[in-house]
Amino acid sequence: MTERVRCLIIGSGPAGYTAAIYTGRANLNPVLYEGLQPGGQLTITTEVENFPGYPEGIGGTELMDDLRKQAERFGVDIRTGIATKADLSAAPYKITIDNEQVIEADTVIISTGATAKYLGLEDEQKYAGMGVSACATCDGFFYRKKVVAVVGGGDTACEEAIYLAGLASKVYLIVRKPYLRASQIMQDRVMNNPKIEVLFEHNTVGLFGENGVEGAHVVKRMGEADEKRYDIAIDGFFLAIGHKPNSDIFKEWIDTDEVGYIITEGASPRTKVPGVFAAGDVADPHYRQAITAAASGCKAAIEAERYLSEHNL
Numbered sequence: 001m002t003e004r005v006r007c008l009i010i011g012s013g014p015a016g017y018t019a020a021i022y023t024g025r026a027n028l029n030p031v032l033y034e035g036l037q038p039g040g041q042l043t044i045t046t047e048v049e050n051f052p053g054y055p056e057g058i059g060g061t062e063l064m065d066d067l068r069k070q071a072e073r074f075g076v077d078i079r080t081g082i083a084t085k086a087d088l089s090a091a092p093y094k095i096t097i098d099n100e101q102v103i104e105a106d107t108v109i110i111s112t113g114a115t116a117k118y119l120g121l122e123d124e125q126k127y128a129g130m131g132v133s134a135c136a137t138c139d140g141f142f143y144r145k146k147v148v149a150v151v152g153g154g155d156t157a158c159e160e161a162i163y164l165a166g167l168a169s170k171v172y173l174i175v176r177k178p179y180l181r182a183s184q185i186m187q188d189r190v191m192n193n194p195k196i197e198v199l200f201e202h203n204t205v206g207l208f209g210e211n212g213v214e215g216a217h218v219v220k221r222m223g224e225a226d227e228k229r230y231d232i233a234i235d236g237f238f239l240a241i242g243h244k245p246n247s248d249i250f251k252e253w254i255d256t257d258e259v260g261y262i263i264t265e266g267a268s269p270r271t272k273v274p275g276v277f278a279a280g281d282v283a284d285p286h287y288r289q290a291i292t293a294a295a296s297g298c299k300a301a302i303e304a305e306r307y308l309s310e311h312n313l
């Protein structure tokens, strides 16, 4: 079964919904597929306090519900489904949904986001939203004067540890190797911050707590003869071990960096395929904020509108 649309938006985070609002208002009759996680990453965070326009803050799920309603107001056709295959070899572009339905689209806005990596511990799920977070900028504020741990040794982990050190009373940085992978400047900042204690050669094997995280079970030099197991008392556990951009099905057609982030033309959302745009975290290894994703969704929508009018579509 094949259907032809003028504008297909894939993903329902702030980028996808903002693209939907703009293309809906511009009468492009957009169709949006919600994807794997309807509402995107914000639906797994608690309170969003840094999205402009909400002086008292707003729940992540509530914010995404509002964006969805705003898109619906402009007639956007919002559907449940996951894009499972893409053929961007020639326009109209063919996107397969749920391995069965093929949508032919004159323009495609890829806003499939990125997924934070977790260690894979059962306790991470058990304490999701109760002390476990993969976003210090989103949730750090709730840990003022508390003790937190950040896992990871890259630039993100260092950045998050430094950010959290500005709020929390103490930050453990749990690093599995005997060294940090982060850039020298970030390493220096971490090592010189009196609130951060780096636990090199440490792995986390579990979390504990009655009504939320109260501590972590850690292992020093796991598997070695001098292995040492002990607990640290913490109130928050932050993962910063990387993100995986959800770009796999597009990689054959458009450029991505070594991690998988879609490469666009300069600061625009244009990919190297005309009429195909990338917005939000799937194309953003640097900022990954709801507001920057929303802004890029707006840019993608404006680009799609121009493309359609230039090509009389």
Ligand code: NDP
Binding pocket: 118, 119, 151, 152, 153, 154, 155, 156, 157, 159, 175, 176, 177, 180, 181, 240, 241, 242, 243, 285
């Ligand atoms: P990275 O891939 O650079 O680092 C991931 C870190 O997590 C590594 O230290 C890695 O350990 C660790 N890790 C991965 N899996 C596990 C695991 N299962 N258990 C424990 N530790 C684990 O990701 P980042 O998100 O830090 O950075 C991504 C890119 O973005 C990089 O290129 C970075 O430079 C860039 N960036 C730049 C910033 C800046 O310039 N200000 C800010 C943020 C990101 P190991 O070293 O052992 O593999």
